[in-house]
Amino acid sequence: MTSHALLAVGGAFLAAGLIARAGVRIGLPTIPLFMVAGILFGPNTPGIALVDDPAEMGVLSALGLVFLLFYLGLEFSMDDLVAGGRKLVVAGFGYLLLNIGGGLAFGFALDWGTREALVIAGAIGISSSAIVTKLLVEANRLRSPESRLIMGIIVIEDVFLALYLAMLQPVLSGANSFGYALLDFGKAFAFLVVLAAIARWGGRVVTRLFGSADDELLVVCFVGVAVTGAAVAHELGVSDAIGAFMVGMVLGGSKVAPRIHRLVLPLRDAFGALFFFIFGLSIDPRSIGTVVLPVLAAVALTIALNLAAGAFAARLHSFDRQEAVNIGLTVLTRGEFSLVLAAMAVAAGLDARVAPFVAGYVLLLAVVGPLAVLRSEKLAWLLPRRLFGRVPVRV
Numbered sequence: 001m002t003s004h005a006l007l008a009v010g011g012a013f014l015a016a017g018l019i020a021r022a023g024v025r026i027g028l029p030t031i032p033l034f035m036v037a038g039i040l041f042g043p044n045t046p047g048i049a050l051v052d053d054p055a056e057m058g059v060l061s062a063l064g065l066v067f068l069l070f071y072l073g074l075e076f077s078m079d080d081l082v083a084g085g086r087k088l089v090v091a092g093f094g095y096l097l098l099n100i101g102g103g104l105a106f107g108f109a110l111d112w113g114t115r116e117a118l119v120i121a122g123a124i125g126i127s128s129s130a131i132v133t134k135l136l137v138e139a140n141r142l143r144s145p146e147s148r149l150i151m152g153i154i155v156i157e158d159v160f161l162a163l164y165l166a167m168l169q170p171v172l173s174g175a176n177s178f179g180y181a182l183l184d185f186g187k188a189f190a191f192l193v194v195l196a197a198i199a200r201w202g203g204r205v206v207t208r209l210f211g212s213a214d215d216e217l218l219v220v221c222f223v224g225v226a227v228t229g230a231a232v233a234h235e236l237g238v239s240d241a242i243g244a245f246m247v248g249m250v251l252g253g254s255k256v257a258p259r260i261h262r263l264v265l266p267l268r269d270a271f272g273a274l275f276f277f278i279f280g281l282s283i284d285p286r287s288i289g290t291v292v293l294p295v296l297a298a299v300a301l302t303i304a305l306n307l308a309a310g311a312f313a314a315r316l317h318s319f320d321r322q323e324a325v326n327i328g329l330t331v332l333t334r335g336e337f338s339l340v341l342a343a344m345a346v347a348a349g350l351d352a353r354v355a356p357f358v359a360g361y362v363l364l365l366a367v368v369g370p371l372a373v374l375r376s377e378k379l380a381w382l383l384p385r386r387l388f389g390r391v392p393v394r395v
Helices: 003-024 030-040 054-075 078-110 114-125 129-138 145-173 178-201 203-210 215-235 240-252 257-281 285-316 321-330 336-347 354-374 376-382
Strands: none
Touching (some): 003 030, 003 257, 030 129, 030 257, 030 354, 054 240, 054 257, 078 285, 114 145, 114 285, 114 336, 114 354, 129 145, 129 240, 129 257, 129 321, 145 240, 145 285, 145 321, 145 336, 178 240, 203 215, 203 240, 215 257, 285 321, 321 376, 336 354, 354 376
């Protein structure tokens, strides 16, 4: 690695850490602060640019996403997701129907084109796995009853991504390969089923494979399997995020899970910060000015749709109003998938307004979402109490 690359990585860590530390002192969440640091020291703003091309740090960004989702997989066992059963599936598809459907209608209302509307539907409809993970950690809600439901929705979203991306690619390129899209989805789904089966019934085997008494070897092994699992998932058409999450659930069902949980924390925090910093590098704030009104309208629509989806999921699971608001606000933020769609739109030569629209939309929600989650108890009024009636007491 050259001295310039080392300087860029070191500067990224320092800039993210110092700006986030200053913001935390006045009560701001770290996620948007890490992103702001990336914007300030990126190639799209005046002043010092640590990196000329954000793609140069793509591997480090991918590692941040892997460790964030791997950690979350450790926290959630397959039994937790299976226990959700039919209600979880209904809640997940209800969320997708509201958000993808609302995003598609919004895309057509902009009248930028049919292919542009499909891109906007995906950008508006799918949450950021990485940001949702970080929010659950920052808000200390990993053990909250609604968090199991939130992660179930995220898993269903990421499985849906495999089909959506596979179907969207030939549409954007003008090709007609629906059969190949279904084949890709079948391979991705089979991979997830295999990992789910191992997570459910392979705890003893995993314990024997990873039961080394040496922490150093255990770190090397679980990092290797987490990164490899994410890479294989990506090659098969599943997001690397869901691959890392499933690998985390596999190891979470073993007896070495408590040790892995302790050892992965520094990796999660360091590379997670770098992920959001690099995320900010790719955002050009100057291009957002031309699409301010559509961005504001899309954010308002997303808040309404997510609160409606949160209310639906909460009623389905007999949760109260506060838990419904927690669900709706936690899955509010958009992120890595939306930016991937923006890049696809640029490569396909779509309307030039799509990319800055998605960038501004993601950036604004990355600020609004974390602030709303950390203050969700004061925002319960967003949903009428009468929607929930008398909620049975859970024991």
